[in-house]
Amino acid sequence: MCGRFTQHYTWREIHDLYRLTAPSSPTNLRPRYNICPTTTIDAVFGRELVSMRWGLIPGWWGKPLKEMRLATFNARAETVAEKPMFRSAFKTKRCLIPASGYYEWQTTPEGKQPYYFTRRDGQVTTIAGIWDEWADKENGKTIKSCSMLITSPNKVVGCRSSLNRKTSSSGSSAT
Amino acid sequence: MPVILESKDFEQWEFGDLRDAAALMKPAGEEVLQKWPVSKRVNSSRTSDDDATLIDAVQPS
Numbered sequence: 001m002c003g004r005f006t007q008h009y010t011w012r013e014i015h016d017l018y019r020l021t022a023p024s025s026p027t028n029l030r031p032r033y034n035i036c037p038t039t040t041i042d043a044v045f046g047r048e049l050v051s052m053r054w055g056l057i058p059g060w061w062g063k064p065l066k067e068m069r070l071a072t073f074n075a076r077a078e079t080v081a082e083k084p085m086f087r088s089a090f091k092t093k094r095c096l097i098p099a100s101g102y103y104e105w106q107t108t109p110e111g112k113q114p115y116y117f118t119r120r121d122g123q124v125t126t127i128a129g130i131w132d133e134w135a136d137k138e139n140g141k142t143i144k145s146c147s148m149l150i151t152s153p154n155k156v157v158g159c160r161s162s163l164n165r166k167t168s169s170s171g172s173s174a175t
Numbered sequence: 176m177p178v179i180l181e182s183k184d185f186e187q188w189e190f191g192d193l194r195d196a197a198a199l200m201k202p203a204g205e206e207v208l209q210k211w212p213v214s215k216r217v218n219s220s221r222t223s224d225d226d227a228t229l230i231d232a233v234q235p236s
Contacts, residue, residue: 002176002177004217004220006229006230008227017182018185030225031225031227032224032225033224033225033226033227033229033230034217034220034222034223034224034226034229035224036220045189046189077178077197077200077201080200081193081197090193090196091193094188094189094196095189096180096185096188096189099177100230101230102177103213103217104176104210105218108235111215111218112215112218113212113215113235114212114213114214114215114217114218115210115211115212115213116210116211116212116213116230116232117176117208117209117210118208118209118210119207119208119209120206120207120208120209125177125179125208126179126180126181126182126185127177127178127179127180128177128178128179128180128188128199128200148177148178149177149178149200150176150177150178151176151177151178151200151201151202152176152202153176153202
């Protein structure tokens with residue numbers, strides 16, 4: 001899983017990487033080093049930088065937002081095409097999620113040790129995402145939201161740290 | 176781990192058909208990422224989001 005990450009790139013870095021056309025002028029981006037699910041993050045769809053809630057709310061969701069208790073910030077590659085929560089977004093609304101890096105935890109006898117992962121080449125990391133739009137009937141607002149795709153780790157990441165993270169995380173998961 | 180895309184794959188991910196997209200959902204090559212241990216302060220979601228020292232390398236404790 002990937003439940004915590006950072007966004008502390010410059011406008012120029014992401015403008016060049018994604019060839020952004022919107023917003024048309026440089027935006028002041030707030031550097032963030034401890035991004036948690038359900039907060040608002042930067043995502044890229046088309047050539048546009050878009051603010052989205054990290055934790056997908058599917059367009060068909062009929063209940064109030066506060067009743068969305070499933071953890072939808074990650075969608076498993078193996079099941080994203082079938083899960084009702086994700087399959088429609090996967091079919092038609094795929095996006096890019098820029099990350100300077102992300103955290104994963106390894107369980108040691110002394111407790112959980114976090115590790116920070118970044119690209120070796122210094123580029124911004126681009127995480128595959130899916131997104132959707134949901135209309136909040138309570139206030140008439142439309143909320144864009146997204147999930148990160150996750151898959152089984154390679155050797156650098158280590159299966160062990162990833163599995164430990166999964167079992168030690170709290171809350172239910174829709175992935 | 177998250178599915179990491181290379182810049183040459185952005186279009187395929189966003190606008191390709193389902194088979195194109197599915198083909199990209201695999202772990203990044205071992206050469207792509209590096210990792211280092213960081214402070215356990217990041218274990219708490221209440222730790223400030225503005226603290227740039229969270230990503231500094233530390234000795235694992």
